[in-house]
Amino acid sequence: MESTYADMTLDQLFGEHPHAREFFSALGLSSLPEGQTLGRTVAALDEELLLDVGIERQDLLGQFCDYMAGIERLRNQQQALVSSVTVLGGRDKSGNPENFRLELRPGEVTCIVGPTGSGKSRFLADIEWLAQGDSPTGRTVLINGAAPDLARRYAVEQKLVAQLSQNMNFVMDLSAEEFIRLHAESRMVADPAAITATILELANSLAGEQFTPVTPVTALSGGQSRALMIADVACLSSSPIVLIDEIENAGIDRKRALSLLADQDKIVLMSTHDPILALMGQQRLIFKNGGVSSIRSTSPAERANLTLFEEMDARLTAVRHALRNGEEIAGEF
């Protein structure tokens, strides 16, 4: 394991494992050269710096591995909490039975597509509510194959489901840093300052437009709030299920946001009208008239098309930027 981490560059390491950064921040080693491998970085660390943090150079990688193994254990515990979510079909708006049994596992992204008003948000609401045949759709949600107990349905702490919805309005008079730090402290993490810094950095890497730690949460744009909440859910929330009601048009790096959540072994369900997002999931549910009309796995051919659509999207993004900069939209884009 030590050599795997040692051979990764720091930007790779921090990109794939957001928690890795906290280990170094907690040691006071926050400004590390990100282009270098971890092994080289450790070899080049100043002797006095190491003396200050009280750690031997040869022990640093081993301690880092222990820390990462601890993070993995925590993740497994969370996974043990919810190893599957099963949704049993109910009925569509006309009362026709849906006849499906859907099993969702940690680390999977499931997309929900269908025309406006076809019941996508209702489906997410059924999961959020852990419906037991008692919602307008008559669907039933099982956790680990069984009906969840009442405490789970009404829990305010340790909620199973975190929800990211399209409209996010903050009403608190706090800066982004204060807001996240309050959350970190309430979750009693070992180093709230370090995790707050990680979340703010991650959110900025997802958001199109940067914001600073002192930006009031009420002044964040839609995309920035969205990015902040995604980073927060990925790093701080213990909820194993994440429901996302549309992240298109939010001006954030959608692909990274999704893989970040899936990498944290969350069960991700996302309602979307965006074809790129719809093909990013492992499977998609197609809605009609309030019911699931079919379930499709993303095929290899669709994945190949996704690459093409992403290139088209990148071109359109370039046009959008050029328009915003007042440029003429002519020639190659």
Ligand SMILES: Nc1ncnc2c1ncn2[C@@H]1O[C@H](COP(=O)(O)OP(=O)(O)OP(=O)(O)O)[C@@H](O)[C@H]1O
């Ligand atoms: N199976 C159902 N039985 C009864 N009512 C339903 C059913 N499914 C959805 N509805 C109701 O239909 C309305 C529209 O559904 P919903 O808001 O979920 O659509 P949507 O696909 O999310 O639309 P949009 O894409 O515009 O957000 C809601 O009032 C919802 O409660």
